[in-house]
Amino acid sequence: MTIKDIAKLSGYGIGTVSRVINKQPGVSDKAREKILKVIEESNFEPNGNARKLKRCGGNTITIIMKGRHNSFFMEILDRITILLSELEEVVSCQIIDEDGDEVAEALKFVHDKTAKAIIFLGANLALFDERMNEIDIPCVVATTSARELAFNNVSSVCVDDEAATMEIVQYLTSYGHKDIVVMGGEISDKQISFSRYLGCKKGFEKSGLKFDPDKNYMACRYSYEAGYETTKKLLEKNMHVTAIVGLSDSIAVGAIRAIEDAGKKVPDDISVVGFDGTVISRFYTPRITSMGQDINSIVKRSVELLMKHMHYTLECEHDYAPHKLIEGESVRRV
Incomplete structure (x- = not known):
């Protein structure tokens, strides 16, 4: 017998049952009486975690x-x-x-x-x-x-962030891209950006390309403004870049705007891929290719x-x- 069973038998939600079990307010007398009756009849006993809470x-x-x-x-x-x-x-x-x-x-x-x-x-x-x-x-x-x-x-x-970003890079290389720059986060093994960074690095290697952190990666906060400013800096270097991987959709949006403001076009001059699959990626112009998280x-x-x-x-x-x-x-x- 679980709390879900109690909720089903009593006809009340799990949250209501939880408040009754933990003797918390916010429950009507009628609901409390019905739930307690079901608990008594089923010999249900709250576990240690419920008592601790x-x-x-x-x-x-x-x-x-x-x-x-x-x-x-x-x-x-x-x-x-x-x-x-x-x-x-x-x-x-x-x-x-x-x-x-x-x-x-x-x-x-x-x-x-x-x-x-x-x-x-x-x-x-x-x-x-x-x-x-x-x-x-x-x-x-x-x-x-x-x-x-x-x-x-x-x-x-x-x-699986590492697998997902590896797939992004392999997707770009399958389209002929070799000069790819990854933008997002900081290189720290305790942050989500590190797994995505490792995935991109692995994607380069599996595609037979050398990954140079100084050339192929730029640290960047996860925001529109940071994506914009980081891309501006990239374009000012006059490097040959055919694709940018933004480790979030917000970075990708900022990157596209910076590319457009520099008089270039996406994807004619530079391709851009985001990460997350947010609503804005589907309604932005152009629609952004993005690694969607479920x-x-x-x-x-x-x-x-x-x-x-x-x-x-x-x-x-x-x-x-x-x-x-x-x-x-x-x-x-x-």
Whole structure:
């Protein structure tokens, strides 16, 4: 007998059942009475995690989103919030800068005893240090793999970033491109950009091309402005470039605008590929070829893992969501 079974038998949502189990407010007398009756009749006993959450006193699922200008994260945030609301969960959101400290933000909610679980939307794993030992509530990292972390309460859902960017480079080389520049993030093995960087490097190697970090990579924040300014710098070098890989769609959009402002055309002069498959990539002119992340899978699985670990004492889990190249109008053969 699980909390889902209790919800099904009582006719109420998982969130309502959870609040009754944890003796929290916000439930009508009628609903509480019905749920308690089902619990009694089924001999259901809350597990250790549920009791621990009750002692913590938090009643909110907190989402900490990293990056104020990340359109992909905004899409995920909207969908996660809707799904959690449908489960009758109380949700709060904290948006921090791309260079912010998400663990420090999480500790504020833990110390205030307002959060019963946390979703990290984007993460710099280098920040997940010994401070995480103070966070004894379920956590899920969405869009970044936390597989290498040694914390049993931290699960994760993401695409295979390394495989995805390798496929992007191989796609471009199949169109004849050899002079390719990758833009995005910083080279740090604790950040999502590192897996994407490694994937691009591997794509070069598998295509028989030499990858020179000084020539084929430029660090860049995940924003329209950063994509624009970084591409301007690239064009000012007068290097021979036939394709740019933006490690996010926002970088790709900025890159295209910089190319157009320099009097060049996409894809006639330079091809551009993005990453994420956001709405803007499909409606921008030209439509941007982008490596799409399955947002529905990321959202659904992140919430499923969080809810499961809120009610059961289990080992952390790390899942991959599907990815697929979405062809637009921003790449041509050379």
